[in-house]
Amino acid sequence: MTDQHPAAVPVVPDQVPDEAVAAPVSDAAVAAAPVSDAAVAAAPVSGGAMAAPVSDAAVAADPVPGGATVSDPVPGGAVVSDQGHGGVVVSGPVSAAPDRSTLRLALVVGGLVLAVLLGFGLGRVNATGTTTGGPSLAAEHTDPPGTGPHSHGTTTSTDQGAATEPGGLAVSSAGFTLAPLGADFAAGRPGQLRFQVRDAQRRPVTRFAVVHDKPMHLIVVRRDLTGYQHLHPTMAADGTWSVPLTLAQPGVWRAYADFTVVADNGAQTAVTLGADLVAPGDYQPRSLPAPATSTTVDGFTVGYQGTPQAGTTVPLTFRIDGAGGAAPLERYLGAYGHLVALREGDLGYLHVHPEPELVNGQVTFWLTTPGPGRYRLYLDFQVNAEVHTAEFTLSVP
Numbered sequence: 001m002t003d004q005h006p007a008a009v010p011v012v013p014d015q016v017p018d019e020a021v022a023a024p025v026s027d028a029a030v031a032a033a034p035v036s037d038a039a040v041a042a043a044p045v046s047g048g049a050m051a052a053p054v055s056d057a058a059v060a061a062d063p064v065p066g067g068a069t070v071s072d073p074v075p076g077g078a079v080v081s082d083q084g085h086g087g088v089v090v091s092g093p094v095s096a097a098p099d100r101s102t103l104r105l106a107l108v109v110g111g112l113v114l115a116v117l118l119g120f121g122l123g124r125v126n127a128t129g130t131t132t133g134g135p136s137l138a139a140e141h142t143d144p145p146g147t148g149p150h151s152h153g154t155t156t157s158t159d160q161g162a163a164t165e166p167g168g169l170a171v172s173s174a175g176f177t178l179a180p181l182g183a184d185f186a187a188g189r190p191g192q193l194r195f196q197v198r199d200a201q202r203r204p205v206t207r208f209a210v211v212h213d214k215p216m217h218l219i220v221v222r223r224d225l226t227g228y229q230h231l232h233p234t235m236a237a238d239g240t241w242s243v244p245l246t247l248a249q250p251g252v253w254r255a256y257a258d259f260t261v262v263a264d265n266g267a268q269t270a271v272t273l274g275a276d277l278v279a280p281g282d283y284q285p286r287s288l289p290a291p292a293t294s295t296t297v298d299g300f301t302v303g304y305q306g307t308p309q310a311g312t313t314v315p316l317t318f319r320i321d322g323a324g325g326a327a328p329l330e331r332y333l334g335a336y337g338h339l340v341a342l343r344e345g346d347l348g349y350l351h352v353h354p355e356p357e358l359v360n361g362q363v364t365f366w367l368t369t370p371g372p373g374r375y376r377l378y379l380d381f382q383v384n385a386e387v388h389t390a391e392f393t394l395s396v397p
Contacts, residue, residue, distance in 0.1 A: 165370050166341075166348030167272030168256040175200040178257050178273035181240065187250040187279040193218075193233070194242045197259065197273070204239030209260040209268055212333040212353065216241060217258040219349070220277070222251050224285040225342055225376040228389060250281025256349050272349055288344060288374060291395040300327060302379065302390035306367075310396050313368040319361070320381055320390075326361035332382035336363045341394070344374040369396045 171178050181194040197205045208215035218231040218241075226249070233243035247253055255277055260270045294303035299322065306316035318337065320327040329336050336358055341350040348370065355364045369375060377392040 166343060166350050167258075168254070168274035168349030169346060171273055171275050173273060174269055174271050176205065176261060176269075176271050176273065177202075178275050180255075180275055180277075183275075183277050185245070185247045185277060185279045187281045188246070188248055190244060190246050192242055193220075193245040193255065193277070194240055195233075195257070195275075196239050196241065197257065197261070205261055206235070206237075206239045207262040208235075209262050211260050211270075212335060212338070214333060215259065217351070218243060219256040219258065219340055219351075220245065220247075220253055221342060221347075222247075222249065222253050223276075223347065224251070225288060225344065225347075226286055227253070228340075228378050228391065230338070230340070230378075230380055230389070247277065247279040249283075250279045251283035251285070253277040253279065254347050258349075258351055272351070274347070274349065288376065288393050291374070291393045293392070295390055295392060297390045298388045299323065300383070300388060300390070302381075304392070308367055308369045308375075308394060308396050310369055310372045313366050315364050316367050317359075317362050317364045318379060318381075320383070322383070327381075327383050329358060329361070329363065330382045330385070332380060332387055336381070337365070338380040339365045339367070340378045340380075341367065341369070341375045342378075343370075344376065369394075372396050 167173070177198045179196045179198050181196065183193065185191045199205055211217075214232045216233050216235070218233055220229045220231065221227055227247070229245075231243050231245070233241040235241050241257075253276065254274055256272055256274050258272045260268050262268055293305070294301065296302070301321045302318060304316050304318045306314055308314055308316070316339075320329060332338065335353050335356070337354050339352040339354070341352065342348070350367070350369075352365045352367055363381070373396060375394040375396065377394055379390045379392070381388055381390070
């Protein structure tokens with residue numbers, strides 16, 4: 001576009017009288033940004049005023065009603081002078097680019113923000129990451145056997161002492177899924193259970209912590225709480241677990257996989273998942289025996305003292321007597337006993353471990369029942385290298 005005004009003359013405060021610093025304009029503003037010495041930008045404004053930006057000076061014109069004069073410092077030593085309706089003059093060096101200290105500060109802040117974002121992203125990726133290569137079963141558990149009584153199988157995977165909902169009620173939890181690989185069984189006939197634990201990306205998990213001597217504890221029981229079995233599957237390189245299994249009677253059975261996953265960053269997540277198994281046939285459920293604190297199994301008399309209460313952690317102390325008195329208990333899976341509690345109705349699962357040492361030949365567990373109802377207790381103990389299971393019905397008001 002052709003310029004309609006003569007070329008403007010750069011304003012240099014040291015060479016121009018005060019009254020000639022800015023030409024008055026009417027109801028218009030002209031802004032000038034520094035450019036190279038050879039370049040001149042001119043724009044028509046009302047009243048015939050024009051501003052030409054140069055490298056060493058800048059002119060800004062803006063009407064100020066009332067004829068007031070304003071002088072304000074501008075970074076870099078420039079001064080803004082408002083001459084009423086005459087316009088605004090910015091004198092002194094003005095630079096559109098930030099100084100070195102500002103640039104350095106911006107770079108430092110930007111680098112810190114980038115580092116935080118990258119660290120957060122990597123942390124989220126690794127938080128549930130699992131290895132899909134060969135199996136790794138030697139990871140140390142964060143609660144080594146013998147450190148004190150604690151439980152597994154709760155939805156929050158915490159140690160004994162906090163009331164929580166039981167585990168094993170879902171096939172998926174905490175980003176992991178129990179995937180049976182064929183679950184056809186004939187009642188009373190030996191079979192094999194095969195399954196995988198898969199992560200949120202549907203990849204088989206292969207890194208598990210060894211907890212109480214085993215990386216996987218599998219509990220199988222019919223839905224009427226009979227036929228209890230405590231098994232320990234083995235895992236192949238592709239993450240497939242397998243174990244021989246016989247479902248003695250027809251009906252629907254519940255399988256609980258109790259394990260602790262180890263992520264790539266070393267984080268451990270204890271999970272209990274549950275799935276149903278079916279043995280076709282005429283299912284005749286049995287009623288639970290009446291509550292009792294004493295029972296007999298394989299020639300042993302087993303009794304306990306303690307009164308469980310809903311939502312409260314209480315001690316249960318078990319005594320096992322043989323023909324000659326107190327039975328010489330042996331460690332089984334790193335402890336003097338293992339206690340599984342299943343809730344009648346939904347078959348919620350608790351797996352409790354005892355105090356590390358016997359007291360007067362007795363073993364003590366700390367049990368937290370999550371709510372009122374009837375529970376079936378299964379106590380595994382070992383004498384003379386043989387494992388026995390004592391069962392009790394417990395009623396919690």
